Amino acid sequence: MKKIxxxxxxxxxxxxxxxxxxxxxxxxxxxxxxxxxxxxxxTGFTESFISEHGEHSAYKNIFAYSFIGRTFDGMSADDYIWSIQRKIIRDLAEKGPCVIVGRCADYILQDRDDCLHAFIHADIASRAKRIVEKYGETSDSPEKRLADKDKKRRNNYKYYTDREWGMSQNYDISLDSSTLGLERCADIIVELAKIL
Amino acid sequence: MKKIxxxxxxxxxxxxxxxxxxxxxxxxxxxxxxxxxxxxxxTGFTESFISEHGEHSAYKNIFAYSFIGRTFDGMSADDYIWSIQRKIIRDLAEKGPCVIVGRCADYILQDRDDCLHAFIHADIASRAKRIVEKYGETSDSPEKRLADKDKKRRNNYKYYTDREWGMSQNYDISLDSSTLGLERCADIIVELAKIL
Structure with a gap:
C-alpha cells in the first residue's frame, strides 16, 4: 500500500x-x-504569516529580498519557512500513513517510494463558483483572485522545486474535479492507494 | 457515458x-x-510523411516556412495536414463512440461534452527502456530520442493549440503508467467512461 x-x-x-x-x-x-x-x-511567526508565505510567497526575485523579513545569515523569512515546513513534512511522513495537502509535498517526498502523488484541478467557472461560496465576494473578481493565487503558487513551486506547477509529470495521477466530482476523485485515489 | x-x-x-x-x-x-x-x-502525401508531420513538425517558426513544402495559398504542408487531420478527427467523433490517440484530439474535440480526455506519461527510465524494446537501438541515446520527440510534440501542440503540452489542466485525467501500470491505467479510464 502507498502509505503517504x-x-x-x-x-x-x-x-x-x-x-x-x-x-x-x-x-x-x-x-x-x-x-x-x-x-x-x-519559527515564532504567526499562523497567518506561515499560511500566507508557506505556499505562495508574493516575492520571488533578488530585488524583493531587501523588502521581505530577514531572519539570520541573510536568509529570507520565506526560505526559513520553506526549510522548517520541509522538515515537518518529512517527519510526518516518517511517523506513518497520512494525507498531506499542498506545500510542495510531492517534491519534498519524491525520494520515498511509498507515496502516491495526486493533483486536483478544475475549470475556471467551477473554481470561481467555489471560492465565492467558500470565502465570499471581495472587490476583486473571482477570476482575478484565481489568477493571482495561481501565479503565486506557480512561482513558489518553481522557485523551490525548479519544476512547473501543474505539469502531469510531477504526479502519479491528476484529476479534474469539475468533470469527475470530488467524491469520485477521492474514490480513485483511495483505490490506488490500496492496490499499489 | 463518455462516448469519445x-x-x-x-x-x-x-x-x-x-x-x-x-x-x-x-x-x-x-x-x-x-x-x-x-x-x-x-492530401496525396505519403503515410510516413503524414505520420512524421502530423504530430511533431520539426519547424514551427516563420523563418522555417521558406524551407518546408508549400501547397497552395502559401499554406505550409504542416498546416494543411493539421487542417485535414482536424476534419477527419471531428468526423470520426461524429460517427460514434471511439478511442482516438494523439494528434491534439483533446483540443480539437474540446467543444464536445461527450469526451473523456486522458494523458498518459511515465518516468524517463521506463520510457527509455520501452522505446529500445519497441523500436531498437539507434546511434542516439534513448534519452536524446525522448528529449527530441518531447520537444517536437510540445512545439507542435503549442503552435496549433496555444496550450502547454502535458499540463494537467488540459485533461480530465492524467496517469503515470510507470507507477500505475498500463492495465490499471486502462481500467481507470474504462470505469470513468462508463460512469460519466
Whole structure:
C-alpha cells in the first residue's frame, strides 16, 4: 500500500476536501493546519504569516529580498519557512500513513517510494463558483483572485522545486474535479492507494 | 457515458497500448493508423510523411516556412495536414463512440461534452527502456530520442493549440503508467467512461 498520499491542488478545485475524504476513507491522519501550527511554533511567526508565505510567497526575485523579513545569515523569512515546513513534512511522513495537502509535498517526498502523488484541478467557472461560496465576494473578481493565487503558487513551486506547477509529470495521477466530482476523485485515489 | 476517449501520451509511455486496451474493453473502434491513412488519401502525401508531420513538425517558426513544402495559398504542408487531420478527427467523433490517440484530439474535440480526455506519461527510465524494446537501438541515446520527440510534440501542440503540452489542466485525467501500470491505467479510464 502507498502509505503517504500527497494532494496538490488548484485554489478552488476542492482538492483539500478531496484530501480530507481520502484520509477519512483510509482512516489515516489528514495534515493541513497541523503543518501550519507546527511551523508557527518552530519559527515564532504567526499562523497567518506561515499560511500566507508557506505556499505562495508574493516575492520571488533578488530585488524583493531587501523588502521581505530577514531572519539570520541573510536568509529570507520565506526560505526559513520553506526549510522548517520541509522538515515537518518529512517527519510526518516518517511517523506513518497520512494525507498531506499542498506545500510542495510531492517534491519534498519524491525520494520515498511509498507515496502516491495526486493533483486536483478544475475549470475556471467551477473554481470561481467555489471560492465565492467558500470565502465570499471581495472587490476583486473571482477570476482575478484565481489568477493571482495561481501565479503565486506557480512561482513558489518553481522557485523551490525548479519544476512547473501543474505539469502531469510531477504526479502519479491528476484529476479534474469539475468533470469527475470530488467524491469520485477521492474514490480513485483511495483505490490506488490500496492496490499499489 | 463518455462516448469519445482521447488519449494523449508521451513517447514511450505506452499510451497507445492503453488506448487500444480501452477500446477493446469498451468494444469501440480505436483510431490511430486510420487517421494517417485517411489524411494520406485526402492530401496525396505519403503515410510516413503524414505520420512524421502530423504530430511533431520539426519547424514551427516563420523563418522555417521558406524551407518546408508549400501547397497552395502559401499554406505550409504542416498546416494543411493539421487542417485535414482536424476534419477527419471531428468526423470520426461524429460517427460514434471511439478511442482516438494523439494528434491534439483533446483540443480539437474540446467543444464536445461527450469526451473523456486522458494523458498518459511515465518516468524517463521506463520510457527509455520501452522505446529500445519497441523500436531498437539507434546511434542516439534513448534519452536524446525522448528529449527530441518531447520537444517536437510540445512545439507542435503549442503552435496549433496555444496550450502547454502535458499540463494537467488540459485533461480530465492524467496517469503515470510507470507507477500505475498500463492495465490499471486502462481500467481507470474504462470505469470513468462508463460512469460519466
Amino acid at each position: 498520499i500527497t494532494i496538490s491542488r488548484e485554489f478552488g478545485s476542492g482538492g483539500r476536501t478531496v484530501g480530507r475524504m481520502v484520509a477519512e476513507k483510509l482512516g489515516i491522519p489528514f495534515y493541513d493546519k497541523e503543518i501550519i501550527e507546527k511551523a508557527a511554533e518552530e | 476517449i482521447t488519449i494523449s501520451r508521451e513517447f514511450g509511455s505506452g499510451g497507445r497500448t492503453v488506448g487500444r486496451m480501452v477500446a477493446e474493453k469498451l468494444g469501440i473502434p480505436f483510431y490511430d493508423k486510420e487517421i494517417i491513412e485517411k489524411a494520406a488519401e485526402e
